[in-house]
Amino acid sequence: MSTIKFDQRLYQENLILKKVLQVTIFHPQDPNDPLSKLSQSSDYTYLVSANRELQKFPGIKTLLEKKTLFDSIFSEILSQPKRYGLVYLKDCYCSNLAEKDKAVNKDFGELLEFILEMTINYTSILTLNPDMFPEILPANNSYDGIELSAFRFVHMFEQNGYSIGFMSELNKQLRAMDEDSFNQVYENIFGQIRYKFQKELTVFDVKAYDLLDSMSAILNQSDEIKELFINLKYQGAVWIPGPGGINLTKGIGSCTGDMLESQSVLGPFFSISFLPCTLNLKGDERFMKVIEKAEIELKQAKNQNQYNKIANNLQDMHKKYIQSLNNLFKTLLKGKNVREQVMRFLAACVVSNTPRAKLGHSLVSNSMKSSLNQISSDSFCITAQYLMFELCVPFLDLSKDLWKKVDPTYLPSGQRIDLTDETPICANKQFKQALKFPKEYGTISEFYFMELEMIHFGLMHSVRKYLDIRKMIERLQTEKKAISHDQSMVQKYDNELSILKPFRIAYELVLTDNNLAKQVEKFYQLHMRLMKEWGRFDEKKVKLSEDPGIFCHLPENFMQDMIDVISEIIKVNIQGYKAFNIETILDATEFCLALLRTEAEVITNPYIKAKALELIAIFHQADQKKELIQQMGRSQIVTNALMETVIKFYVDIEFAGSSMFYTKFQYRHDCSTIFQRFWTQDLFRQKVREMVGSPIFERFLNSLINDMTFCLEEGLVKLKKIKEHENRVEREGESKLTKEDHDNHKQNKQICRANFQLAGECIWNAKQLSDWCKKIFDNEAFAERIAQTLNFVLKSIVGPDGSQTTIKNPEKVAFKPMALLQDLAVIYSNLSEIDHFCKAVVRDDRSFSTDNFNQALRRLKINRASENLTEFEKFVQLIPKYTQQEAELEEILGNDAPEEFLCLLTYKLMKDPVRLPTSGNICDRSTMQRILLNDEHDPFNRSPLKFDQLIEEHELRARIENWIRQKLAGEETDEDKRLKSLQENQPMASPDKKLDEEMKMEVDDDYSSAFFDDNQIMQLRGGANNSQNDVDMFSQNTLSNFMARGDRFGKDYQE
Structure with a gap:
């Protein structure tokens, strides 16, 4: 231990060394050091060699008089075992700056500045000569030279982040000493950081954030360093790789995604996430x-x-x-x-x-x-x-x-x-x-x-x-x-x-x-x-x-x-x-x-x-809680346009082509989802009411009825096949059935479920409309369509063949017969005020039966259905009245209506005859409305035809109405009188001038030319080789064909 007593300033400067370099050049127990008690000996390292060097200069007033002392100080401290040299020097630099800012050290500014300079000098020496001083890193000898220095820098960035001031000063020094070595250092730093991201780091590593921030700070130093990074070629990496690893300096079209990820300079930095870096099921x-x-x-x-x-x-x-x-x-x-x-x-x-x-x-x-x-x-x-x-x-x-x-x-x-x-x-x-x-x-x-x-x-x-x-x-x-x-x-x-x-x-x-x-x-x-x-x-x-x-x-x-x-x-x-x-x-x-x-x-x-x-x-x-619907009214655009837009889409998807036939049901399901939410609001209900009577809304209702009919019929067909499968299993056992049988059964259940789900949505829509928008059903064509559909479903559930739809666990295929029956009852009740509908119900030859309604009413009472049960019972009580009226009317009118009064497609008495402009044929308006809602073409010659192009036959309509009136009054009709007159060769006045002209015309009119060839027309004109029986038989065959056509057009949804 030295007994030399130095100048008081040296002891003060030693205190600066303790704070900045964590070293002392005086023994911790030196009795001459009045400041030794201000710090713990464990906070700093005693430099023996530096102390010996100092003993050679007992008369100096400041350490700056012998600057070579600092070489001893830095050499000795960097030679200490288990020392991170770069980390230590960076910490010294930061501590130095902190001490310079303190007022108590204002008299030691020159010393602190010199220590700062020496810190950067020795950092440069350590960088360019990494083997000069012992280091903990790396544990093995895998690196040497500049690559070793870069490794130590990366470690410093990981542990301590990036010190901008320290690295800026170091960069200046390194560049001044050896610019090539400076470039090599940073190329290796960038390359080793890239390697860590490619092979080691994950999203859980805080080091990843620190290294990225360090790189940003490095690159922010100068444009030259940025260019160095862009041009990096470390371990085969290039900026944008092309085939063979070349760097694409112009186009990028030949760079593939995997090349960009693995071979580019920046690629590995995009691999940090929770997702896999491979695209197969193995995972890296x-x-x-x-x-x-x-x-x-x-x-x-x-x-x-x-x-x-x-x-x-x-x-x-x-x-x-x-x-x-x-x-x-x-x-x-x-x-x-x-x-x-x-x-x-x-x-x-x-x-x-x-x-x-x-x-x-x-x-x-x-x-x-x-x-x-x-x-x-x-x-x-x-x-x-x-x-x-x-x-x-x-x-x-x-x-x-x-x-x-x-x-x-x-x-x-x-x-x-x-x-x-x-x-x-x-x-x-x-x-x-x-x-x-x-x-x-x-x-x-x-x-x-x-x-x-x-x-x-x-x-x-x-x-x-x-x-x-x-x-x-x-x-x-x-x-x-x-x-x-x-x-x-x-x-x-x-x-x-x-x-x-x-x-x-x-x-x-x-x-x-x-x-x-x-x-x-x-x-x-x-x-x-x-x-x-x-x-x-x-x-x-x-x-x-x-x-x-x-x-x-x-x-x-x-x-x-x-x-x-x-x-x-x-x-x-x-x-x-x-x-x-x-x-x-x-x-x-x-x-x-x-x-x-x-x-x-x-x-x-x-x-x-x-x-x-x-x-x-x-x-x-x-929106399970239905909160969103309340917010929609805030938008004027949604309020005014939503219902019209969705209804139009519901219609337009019908004509998207045959390939979209089944796909359309998915999108109509989306429409129904919207209806189910918005039709509960009066504001949007009113928007629907305003559309009643428009062509687009008529087509919408037609499509809705078509969907309901198709889905219900398809669902019931599959339901019967499911029943057949269950019966077969009971008879023969599961083991007797083939894999194909099971696959078909599974497919039938899937189709059945889909159809009943969609049918349920259509019925819900129809139920809603029949409640608050029933005016749309006050139309003969629509009343007839909806009545036929409801009657068919009612018959399928409660009719004589209803047992064929009874399967195990029907809810698994979305078939809920009682709920369906309740919905039917509500619709029947809601529409019972419409005369057209009531008549159409009993006029349905295909499915109507009074027994079905009575059976439905009994089931609803047994199951204590509450919704509209009273109203449905009243409707059921009205059925005999309408049945009797229809029977009486049919008895009075009979089957002897003049042929020109019959619709060419349905062969039924017309109420509102219209002429088709291209073919010239005459049909009932309600029949044509139903056809044109599905297909806007003339059914006789397939020419394009719009509903508003139909030509009203006012005179023919007047004759039909007069004939009906005379028949109901029990009078001899004008048509019968004219027929008698013709038979007795006694001409009588025609009801109108036009009829006189028609009676004088030959048979070859538009009607004939549309359906008969020249030979057949000759037969109708009474050719020499044709008997009257031949003509009658031919006419009967032709009418049968018309009736067949009528059936086909009337059941378009089955096709």
């Missing part, structure tokens, strides 16, 4: 570790709220990572010389993954496809989509004008992303016009369209894959339950379920994230605004312009993806529709209405309109 090792850790945390939840909270915490980890990645990209985009390369990389994320849209999403089939080797993983794509959204955030605020800078011609220009082969919104080439493109586009346009396409190629594929995983799990669980007696098969199913489980957890964590829902909501609010702007939305008509304009150049997924994404998030998010704000739901509903009402020439794919309607239905299907 890092993914399995992440999911195991996530599952452990989720299992700690004791209830749903705790589970949601834990899941939110996990999701926030990924959000934090995305924010760090976003900062990295924003830093790169600030570099004037590298911005273009960064934009090329973002574009490559989209272009290289376009095959994902056509790949499909089935895990099982995808795991067998070689095309998986050409696309990026779901982890890469979801991270890219999140990142691109963050880049869009600055212009998503609709209250500002930045969003108006989005140029719709960006994508059609093909300047960076060429998707011109995609099907456009408007595929009518006659509307397509050449566009003028600017020389360059701003980043706002680029980011907007890149995010749109990344959602299309990335997010949508992941969402559908998740739904496929859920279906697979549900199917396996169902099948496992069915074979629970076979332990070997149970084990097999358990293995398959265990493979799927990690994938389910992973996709749920990502896709149920409320952060994702909010991102989608904010982005698509802008998207809807732009679509309206570009489509010149007419608020009064609630439709886009008839001139498609830019829509001839934009891909149709611009419309469809928004609908699909919102729909799927509602399905997978635990909050359902509440994942979105009510204003967003109203905006989306209005936008969907605009799509539905826009002309087919503008939006050529009818599927887009069908999906728009489906989204409106999904909003309300997810």
